[in-house]
Amino acid sequence: MAVNGEGSELRDRGEISVLYRRTPCKYPGKNVAFHVNEGSTDYWLSLLIEFEDGDGDIGSMHIKQSSSNEWLEMKHLWGANWCIIGGPLRGPFSVKLTTLSTQRVLSTRNVIPKNWSPKATYTSRLNFT
Template identity: 25%
Template sequence: MGLLLRFSSCFLSLMVLFPALCTSQDTFVSSRATYFGSPDCLGNPRGACGYAEYGRTVYDGNVGATSKLWKYGAGCGACYQVRCKIPQKCTDEGVIIVITDHGASDNADLILSASAFAKLSRPNTALELLAYGVVDIEYKRVPCQYPGYNLMAKVHEHSKFPEYLAIVFIYQAGSYDILAVEFWQEDCKEWRPMRRAYGTVWDTTNPPRTALTVRCQIISAGAADGVKWVQLNDVVPSEWKAGVAYDTAVQFN
């Protein structure tokens, strides 16, 4: 039962439509950032987005957790440029991070991996910056870029063939948030909703026994294009396997 007992899908589907999703972030927002410790300075493989190992190493380990930008899981996979504001210790360009987890700390909008936090610094000042623990920053939403990768649908490790299927979208380029996912039920000739189990994990019981065609309802960060649907044909094969990522042949950007 696992993922099926985690959250109410109706509640989450409604909440992600909050106005926060419809605001543009063309300018930097002032805030604070801290970092979480790990033996290898990377992310958390049990992060709340459901990315597992991908959430540790994506973008060279430049990942972060957030509460304010979480958007009930729709904020998973979003990229932000982060710059710290300590003269003589911080670079002008900062670092680009990917949201892979949920968390809050010390009035900070972002909790970075130690690796990402160190990259805010100028050469030879990383240890000094890490010693601060928490620093003043500014950040803004930027498009994610994954050269050479299409959007991929990974079958979550908790999936149980053939009666329970959960998928996670990875390598999500551009500046789009996923609001809803539906799959095509061929025998009924209708689209059926998948549940946002948690983070960016979408699941269903008794999935079709044929290759799975899904469509994603997405919105751009600035809502310039409005809400739209993107269809992904035969994105998961009929004989799918837990833990395997399948190429959608599509990218959002």
């Protein structure tokens, strides 16, 4: 669709139907990992989910502080990035993921440590397949 110098022709066509097909992700030998995004604080925590195998898209994500029994819902930002505003938020954190299509649940206990830091990645011992 992107031919150099022909952008105006493409724009003049109006709406264009695009067909796509979801394919399951495959990360053999890898476990789900959680990257703490830059800028995260005790009051705004943003996580990128990496290496989720099989079902694909995450439909919901929750975290639980070790000092609580309550799962806190995270908000979807874009792509595989999720965040929560509140606090102060205190680790270690357990994380629960639910897939969009099949509603499968993956729950990791204390995967993000008490002394977490932005730009760090924490790997679980689990994956969907």
